[in-house]
Amino acid sequence: MIDEVPLxxxxxxxxPDHHLDGLIPTILDWIDEPREKAFVRSRYLSFKQREMLPILMCPDDCDLWCTLIIAEVVRFEGTIKWERMGIDQCTREDLIKSFENIGTKVEWLEKVPSMTFQPEEYDSQISKLIRE
Structure with missing residues (x-):
């Protein structure tokens, strides 16, 4: 949720022509495969200055193999910013090689504005997504 509106x-x-409504957050409790769960957890907990974070996934299988929305997270001067969002374009072969390929090929959704968060609030919301 961003300002009480589902992402x-x-x-x-x-x-609207991309049919992205109905995608669900990449909440770890909903991902069954241990390697996928570990990968998403590592991205949520990353303190890199720039990270590609999977934030929304297809609800059908709750995995990283279908439609996956990425946020480019930038940490800078006491703020956290989702610089841009896009649809991950990794192929099946890319994912078989490594989940680390997620975020390397992205169709950026340029109309979606960037979003800035205060670290305390952001970290609190991330904690809700990763509790196990």
Missing amino acids: DVIVHSFY
């Missing part, structure tokens, strides 16, 4: 609704409002 899939926000993204869908800018790109």
